[in-house]
Amino acid sequence: MSGEHVDVVRELLEKQPSSVDDVLITGVGDNKSDLVKIALAKGGLSKETLTTALYIAGRDKNSAETADLLKKAGAVPPPDVDAATLQSYVRQVQGRQTLKQR
Numbered sequence: 001m002s003g004e005h006v007d008v009v010r011e012l013l014e015k016q017p018s019s020v021d022d023v024l025i026t027g028v029g030d031n032k033s034d035l036v037k038i039a040l041a042k043g044g045l046s047k048e049t050l051t052t053a054l055y056i057a058g059r060d061k062n063s064a065e066t067a068d069l070l071k072k073a074g075a076v077p078p079p080d081v082d083a084a085t086l087q088s089y090v091r092q093v094q095g096r097q098t099l100k101q102r
Helices: 003-015 017-029 033-042 047-058 061-072 083-101
Strands: none
Touching (some): 003 017, 003 033, 017 033, 047 061
């Protein structure tokens, strides 16, 4: 990303700070550390957004720098849930859906 575009994003965030989540997630998804840095510098990001961004960054081997930035900003990895626990949730939801259909 050229410096010109980074400046435009920075200006947009000044005018519309509520877009900071979108800038962060876009930066992480596109592996654009400049966008991630702008969003983190702007602040106002929820723990949930930071965790989501860290999850996305963790899926890409080339995003180690981004993951480190996110961790320094307070992102924590989502909890590990084993397959058996997930399957129990599926059964519970399916059971509720069956009851609603009756």
